[in-house]
Amino acid sequence: MNLSVFIDGIGVLAPGLESWSAAAEVLAGRAAYAPAPTVLPAPAVLPPAERRRASRLVKTALGAGLEAVNHAGADASSLATVFASSSGDGHNCHAICETLASDDRSVSPTRFHNSVHNAAAGYWGIATGAMAPSQVLCAFDAGFAAGLLEAAVQVASAQTPVLLVVYDAEYPEPIFSKRPVPDAGAIALLLSPARGPRSLAAAKVSLGDTPMARMDDAAQEKLRSDIPAMRGLPLLQLIARGQAGGASLEYLAPLTLQVDVAPC
Amino acid sequence: MTPLLLSHLTATTCLGRGLAPTRAALENVDSGLRHCDFETVRLDVWIGEVPGVDEVKLPAALARHDCRNNRLALLGLEADGFADAVRAAVGRYGKRRIGVILGTSTSGILQMELAYRRRDATTGALPDDFIYETTHNAYSVAGFTRELFGIEGPAVVVSTACSSSAKVFAAASRMMACGLIDAALVGGVDSLCLTTLYGFNSLELTAPSPCRPYDAHRHGISIGEGAGFALLERATASLDADAVLLLGAGESSDAFHMSSPHPEGLGARLAMERALADADLTPADIDYINLHGTATPANDAAEGKAVAALFGTSVPCSSTKGATGHTLGAAGAVEVAACALALRHGFLPGSANTETLDPAIPLDYLLATRHGEVRRTLTNSFGFGGSNCSLVLGRAE
Numbered sequence: 001m002n003l004s005v006f007i008d009g010i011g012v013l014a015p016g017l018e019s020w021s022a023a024a025e026v027l028a029g030r031a032a033y034a035p036a037p038t039v040l041p042a043p044a045v046l047p048p049a050e051r052r053r054a055s056r057l058v059k060t061a062l063g064a065g066l067e068a069v070n071h072a073g074a075d076a077s078s079l080a081t082v083f084a085s086s087s088g089d090g091h092n093c094h095a096i097c098e099t100l101a102s103d104d105r106s107v108s109p110t111r112f113h114n115s116v117h118n119a120a121a122g123y124w125g126i127a128t129g130a131m132a133p134s135q136v137l138c139a140f141d142a143g144f145a146a147g148l149l150e151a152a153v154q155v156a157s158a159q160t161p162v163l164l165v166v167y168d169a170e171y172p173e174p175i176f177s178k179r180p181v182p183d184a185g186a187i188a189l190l191l192s193p194a195r196g197p198r199s200l201a202a203a204k205v206s207l208g209d210t211p212m213a214r215m216d217d218a219a220q221e222k223l224r225s226d227i228p229a230m231r232g233l234p235l236l237q238l239i240a241r242g243q244a245g246g247a248s249l250e251y252l253a254p255l256t257l258q259v260d261v262a263p264c
Numbered sequence: 265m266t267p268l269l270l271s272h273l274t275a276t277t278c279l280g281r282g283l284a285p286t287r288a289a290l291e292n293v294d295s296g297l298r299h300c301d302f303e304t305v306r307l308d309v310w311i312g313e314v315p316g317v318d319e320v321k322l323p324a325a326l327a328r329h330d331c332r333n334n335r336l337a338l339l340g341l342e343a344d345g346f347a348d349a350v351r352a353a354v355g356r357y358g359k360r361r362i363g364v365i366l367g368t369s370t371s372g373i374l375q376m377e378l379a380y381r382r383r384d385a386t387t388g389a390l391p392d393d394f395i396y397e398t399t400h401n402a403y404s405v406a407g408f409t410r411e412l413f414g415i416e417g418p419a420v421v422v423s424t425a426c427s428s429s430a431k432v433f434a435a436a437s438r439m440m441a442c443g444l445i446d447a448a449l450v451g452g453v454d455s456l457c458l459t460t461l462y463g464f465n466s467l468e469l470t471a472p473s474p475c476r477p478y479d480a481h482r483h484g485i486s487i488g489e490g491a492g493f494a495l496l497e498r499a500t501a502s503l504d505a506d507a508v509l510l511l512g513a514g515e516s517s518d519a520f521h522m523s524s525p526h527p528e529g530l531g532a533r534l535a536m537e538r539a540l541a542d543a544d545l546t547p548a549d550i551d552y553i554n555l556h557g558t559a560t561p562a563n564d565a566a567e568g569k570a571v572a573a574l575f576g577t578s579v580p581c582s583s584t585k586g587a588t589g590h591t592l593g594a595a596g597a598v599e600v601a602a603c604a605l606a607l608r609h610g611f612l613p614g615s616a617n618t619e620t621l622d623p624a625i626p627l628d629y630l631l632a633t634r635h636g637e638v639r640r641t642l643t644n645s646f647g648f649g650g651s652n653c654s655l656v657l658g659r660a661e
Contacts, residue, residue: 003442050522087401093376100458101380112463112521113648116369117402117423122649125519131534133515134651135431138402138421146420149444150435157438174389175376178396188589207360207418207444252410255360 002206003152006223006264007200007239008161009072009190011032011064014038014223014230015183020067025137027233027240033219038184045127053110053250054123056184057089057169061120063125063184065165069241072198074161075130075254079190080154081163083121084137086228089114089180090171120167144231145166145249145257152205161192166229185227187236201239208258210248235259265437265542267509269499270657271353275601276336277490277588278312282343285359286370287555287605289642291633295616297474298484302456303374309470312589313338313456314490322408329408331399333370333455337409338482339489340453349495350413353447359589363445364410364419365436367428367452369647371421372399374457385632405453417445423469423593425647426556427515428452430596433655434513436496451493458485460592467523469560475590477557477583478564478629480622492597508604511640511656512543512559518650525563525646529570532556532644533650536574538623539642547575550656552612554599554643557583558590567644568625578656582630586616595646596653603657611635 012023025031035255040059043051045066054062060085069076092114099107116122118136125134135154139146144166151164167186171179192199213234214220224233234247242263248256274282279289280294281645289296297310315448320335339346353360370626379394396405410419418439422431429452436448464470464485471484516538518531525532540546553575556567564583571581584602591598606612621629640658 001443014511053522070322072313086403093373096463097376097380100377100462101383105458105462106467107459107462109463109466109523112459112466115459115463116425116648116653118425118649121424121517121651122522125320125517125650126521129519131517131519133434133538134424134517135435135515136422136424136651138399138423140397140403140407142403146418149418150420153435153438153442153444156442174383174387175396178390178394179401227298252407254416255418 002204003156005152005155005191005203006195007189007201007203008192008196008198009068009069011188012232013060013064013071014185020071023236024240027237033217037088037218039185046123050123050126055089055092056115058120058123060169060184060186061126061165061167064167064188065163068188068190069163074190077131077159078132079163080132081124082135082147083122084143084166085166086140086143087171087181088117089176090169094172094175141228142251143228144249148205149257155191157191157194159193161190164189164191166232168227170216182226185229187229187232194242195264201261201263206258208254209254210256210258212250212256214249265512267511268437268496269509270510270604271497272346272349273494273601273604274340274346275492275598276314276340276343277312277591277598278488278639280586283573283605286601286648287609289587290523290602290605290613291611291615293616293633295474297589299437301610305458305461306652307461307465308472309465310474311456312484312486314489326408328410329393329398329404333405333453334408336455336489336491337405337453340493346493350449353495353597354413354415357446359414360362360419361446362415363436363439363448364406364415365432365450366406366409367422367432367449367593367596368405368454369423369425369428370454371402371404372459373401373459377458388612424487424651425649426592426595427645427647427653428593428596430645430653430655431515432514433510434653437510437513439636441653448496449502450496452597453491454591455489459500471559473588474617475559476617477559477586478622478625479618479621482559482561482564484560484570485590488591490591490598492596492601494600499531505661507660508607509658511658512539514538514542515608516652519532520650523648525566525626526596527566529566531650532567532646533570533574535654536642539654546639546655550579550640550642551608552641553579553581554603554641555581555583556644556646559585563648568627572626576624578628580612580630581612581626584613586618595606599643600655603643606638606641610637612638
């Protein structure tokens with residue numbers, strides 16, 4: 001079994017990487033990686049009320065997703081989407097749990113509706129008007145591979161493009177000590193069933209048990225392992241370097257997700 | 265889609281453990297709801313609690329997964345011989361050829377809520393015995409289930425609020441169609457917690473009396489908990505006449521509001537249309553609709569409009585949430601079980617607690633159970649964030 005897709009657009013938001021073009025320079029070895037706090041774009045696509053309510057996690061997902069859509073020259077309003085996040089919105093979770101542990105358990109209604117794992121997908125729908133199916137997944141540290149697998153399966157089943165957005169944001173203390181995700185990060189890929197004028201690479205996705213790839217650069221490897229969404233960096237490195245080759249991405253032991261790419 | 269066989273299924277809710285008490289209660293229009301006395305919750309709401317969840321002991325090797333949600337998962341898996349059927353399927357297909365695709369909305373968050381009451385007085389730290397990954401994290405229930413059965417195939421949790429465990433059927437069917445797996449353990453588990461009880465209360469969506477779906481005087485939901493599972497396999501050429509098949513799935517997004525449905529039910533209608541198209545059926549082919557029917561004024565009005573617009577007013581339909589409560593991320597799988605019981609045993613469940621039909625919703629809404637042949641059913645599951653999923657099930661004949 002392998003699933004063939006084309007990667008038509010990429011979005012990246014991560015500590016020290018504000019876009020795919022910045023990430024590509026670093027991953028291709030043309031620029032040094034300088035870690036710095038993740039800079040999140042304002043979600044101008046949201047109506048003002050939702051913009052106020054959007055969390056850092058939602059802004060992260062929307063930012064990377066829109067970059068991938070624009071990069072591919074696609075129309076967000078018609079795209080099916082797959083969202084995958086390892087942990088949800090930690091600040092919101094902390095605030096709700098603090099309230100529930102206090103004498104006054106009145107949870108804020110906005111906090112409650114923002115607590116669903118599919119909050120980013122909901123805001124994406126409001127921002128883009130897309131009524132296409134939207135999948136929202138969690139596989140703890142395996143979320144990038146689980147999301148890519150689901151997106152590739154959807155492309156193969158429906159023969160239509162699918163936007164994949166894998167995103168995480170930091171947890172505050174005291175949860176941080178239990179789940180040390182330090183900052184926001186996201187990778188978005190616009191996947192298509194057929195090669196188009198914007199296609200960047202052809203990718204074949206399959207399950208295997210080749211040991212997972214790591215980054216050679218220590219700071220990039222720290223980024224890959226610190227933020228679950230960044231488990232896709234070895235794949236992005238192949239694309240940034242214009243190389244044909246394979247990357248085994250972290251999935252659920254004993255499996256890894258094998259992605260073989262060839263530049264278009 | 266190519267029809268898939270639900271070779272085994274089970275459901276555990278406040279109606280009881282497994283299909284037999286579920287069938288009896290649905291057929292008799294009984295409700296399992298009672299006034300909330302869960303944990304330290306002091307709210308004037310009604311709940312559908314599964315008895316005995318606290319007494320469930322996880323196998324010692326899986327102790328790090330211990331939380332209410334995984335206890336309920338284990339309780340549910342052990343009903344109706346379902347766990348044995350999974351083990352047999354693992355033997356038949358191989359541990360890498362089975363997927364585990366489960367839905368939940370709140371996972372083991374109760375464990376985090378309880379840990380927040382035990383923070384270190386000086387440092388604020390959570391207690392050492394609290395394990396985030398295998399209890400609170402949304403993936404926890406799939407990780408637990410995969411490990412319980414020694415399955416090594418793909419696994420994932422779908423978490424789209426109250427459509428979660430309907431969407432797992434669609435996701436599994438796609439993976440099977442691509443040849444990635446030969447069988448799938450699908451389902452949903454959601455358990456009572458303070459976040460949903462106080463959260464829905466803050467949105468003024470909970471009722472002070474047992475929920476009354478589609479009633480003219482409906483006042484909101486009653487939160488329940490539940491575990492529903494199905495084993496999906498490819499249909500063989502010869503099937504028992506009362507074998508139940510998944511015939512189609514349809515998904516959509518409202519693109520409207522985070523916690524309110526589209527007032528005309530546009531997203532809901534799209535999901536139903538896509539499910540019918542996926543099953544290659546028309547509205548006239550459906551004998552019964554298991555409605556999302558949460559009993560909030562907005563949901564039932566919007567869903568009712570969408571159903572009437574697509575099906576007209578003569579297809580019998582009901583919500584089973586007056587019986588089970590709204591089991592949130594488990595509702596899709598629990599209501600697949602309700603549809604399977606209707607198909608197997610030839611009855612359309614009446615709506616528990618509903619007394620006076622809403623004259624503004626022109627549907628053939630069932631106050632009493634009706635008996636007769638049921639060949640195909642549709643079930644709706646809609647969630648916060650505007651996530652919609654409809655599934656079509658049918659008898660094999």
